Amino acid sequence: xxxxxxxxxCCICLxxxxxxxxxxxxxxxxxxxxxxxxKAGFEGYASLCDLxxxxxxxxxxxxxxxxxxxxxxxxxxxxxxxFKPIPATxxxxxxxxxxxxxxxxxxxxxxxGYLLIDGLGTDEDAQKHVLGAMQDAGLDPSAIxxxxxTHGHGDHYGGADYLSKTLNVPILMTQxxxxxxxxxxxxxxFGPAPERDKTVEDGQILEFGSSSLQVxxxxxxxxGTVSPIFTVYDGEDTHSALLWGGxxxxxxxxxxxxxxxxxxARKMRRHAQRADVEVFISGHPGRDGTVNxxxxxxxxxxxxxxPFVRQxxxxxxxxxxxxxxAQAERFRASDHNR
Numbered sequence: 069x070x071x072x073x074x075x076x077x078c079c080i081c082l083x084x085x086x087x088x089x090x091x092x093x094x095x096x097x098x099x100x101x102x103x104x105x106x107k108a109g110f111e112g113y114a115s116l117c118d119l120x121x122x123x124x125x126x127x128x129x130x131x132x133x134x135x136x137x138x139x140x141x142x143x144x145x146x147x148x149x150x151f152k153p154i155p156a157t158x159x160x161x162x163x164x165x166x167x168x169x170x171x172x173x174x175x176x177x178x179x180x181g182y183l184l185i186d187g188l189g190t191d192e193d194a195q196k197h198v199l200g201a202m203q204d205a206g207l208d209p210s211a212i213x214x215x216x217x218t219h220g221h222g223d224h225y226g227g228a229d230y231l232s233k234t235l236n237v238p239i240l241m242t243q244x245x246x247x248x249x250x251x252x253x254x255x256x257x258f259g260p261a262p263e264r265d266k267t268v269e270d271g272q273i274l275e276f277g278s279s280s281l282q283v284x285x286x287x288x289x290x291x292g293t294v295s296p297i298f299t300v301y302d303g304e305d306t307h308s309a310l311l312w313g314g315x316x317x318x319x320x321x322x323x324x325x326x327x328x329x330x331x332x333a334r335k336m337r338r339h340a341q342r343a344d345v346e347v348f349i350s351g352h353p354g355r356d357g358t359v360n361x362x363x364x365x366x367x368x369x370x371x372x373x374x375p376f377v378r379q380x381x382x383x384x385x386x387x388x389x390x391x392x393x394a395q396a397e398r399f400r401a402s403d404h405n406r
Contacts, residue, residue: 074275097393103384116391125320153169181277187228194227218313220245222258244292288329289314309347337385
């Protein structure tokens with residue numbers, strides 16, 4: 069029998085943002101603001117303001133040829149983290165890092181019940197870096213009650229179907245991203261998308277074991293990206309955490325999508341202020357600095373500040389919003405020059 073978990077509807081939903089009060093900046097001015105904000109500890113996001121960077125679109129179906137095998141196979145570029153695996157690491161009392169220095173799966177909750185956030189890119193990765201890593205750390209994978217996929221890209225859903233079938237738990241995504249993955253076809257690296265399962269909506273509270281988490285829909289990276297807010301514990305200290313669900317500008321040169329992305333950043337800035345967010349993570353350690361913070365965490369002495377707790381979360385949303393608006397102005401100017 070399939071595991072079940074609780075979903076509560078919550079209507080604490082703020083407006084999406086609307087137009088900026090301060091409008092009319094050039095792409096260079098927006099980019100300068102974004103890069104300046106990134107210097108407050110968010111350097112991994114600064115490249116979003118690169119106005120020369122090609123903007124591809126992975127949110128459409130393409131004819132993808134499988135990679136050749138045998139003697140004719142081309143060796144993929146070596147990942148600089150390829151030979152530096154990261155073991156399962158307890159970041160907070162109720163939050164574990166599982167994954168690689170490229171892509172993260174976050175295990176949230178307690179042994180009474182966990183929510184797995186994202187499923188890595190392949191069945192092999194999911195088996196090794198989720199199930200195997202949990203067992204190595206003395207954690208019971210059968211305590212996972214559901215898998216929340218932050219957005220419909222293969223590096224986050226590729227292993228989710230394997231985990232869902234192995235653990236007999238549901239996969240959760242927004243309706244918009246279930247529709248997206250349903251049209252992407254089979255990826256040569258990540259395989260087919262999971263079959264449509266349970267749907268989450270903006271403002272829902274997910275309950276599992278003794279834990280809960282609130283889902284916020286943040287369109288941009290994909291039409292239905294989610295960015296949850298939840299509570300983490302560090303001994304007697306309690307902190308509010310936010311996971312920005314989708315970062316890169318790989319949805320094509322569409323002005324309206326960049327503007328949606330900026331509106332989502334504004335929306336989550338307000339939610340983060342209301343929740344007093346002090347911890348910011350993502351699905352990619354290269355963006356949020358997780359790799360270095362994990363090193364700091366391992367050498368942390370009793371009484372020292374937690375390396376994942378930061379006091380400048382507002383600057384992150386300044387990076388996201390201004391870089392998105394810079395790219396929108398970039399392509400608006402291109403349309404005018406045609």
